[in-house]
């Protein structure tokens with residue numbers, strides 16, 4: 001991937017981190033202060049409710065990230081796989097961005113429920129593997145199998161502003177999970 005794309009992804013992640021911490025601080029101050037500057041008129045709008053839920057979730061994740069306690073070395077290597085929908089014929093930059101969405105999404109969605117494996121994976125190199133999914137295997141089937149084994153999963157649905165149709169399933173992230181367990185689900189897929 002060109003260095004410029006990595007720089008763009010890196011700065012996007014930094015901005016996202018800043019927003020999450022901003023939310024966390026705002027959320028904490030709202031809780032203490034009861035009715036605050038937001039007022040009742042804005043809190044009745046549905047958009048604002050969604051914002052508050054997201055803010056609470058971001059706050060919980062930020063709190064968890066800011067207080068790291070040591071985790072033991074994992075018994076087996078933990079990996080994350082990113083299964084890319086090849087039938088969409090996305091450009092290189094688009095694939096990179098969709099993989100970044102998937103990796104960030106799976107961590108945020110499962111940070112509480114899979115806290116120990118996620119933190120072990122974070123500490124020991126964060127291995128990620130990109131795999132190709134053709135039309136012979138459905139992403140939904142891979143996801144269902146991974147979920148039945150208790151692994152974290154996340155499918156990115158593209159907003160469709162560029163290149164491909166809105167709602168397309170672009171990337172499925174599975175893991176962090178032990179390598180041998182992941183292999184039972186995605187071991188047959190080729191490297192991207």
Ligand SMILES: *[C@@H]1O[C@H](CO)[C@@H](O)[C@H](O)[C@H]1NC(C)=O
Nearest residue numbers: 085133134137138139168169
């Ligand atoms: C790729 O995306 C399209 C559009 O969402 C979908 O119909 C197709 O099933 C996806 N392919 C895989 C392998 O999931």
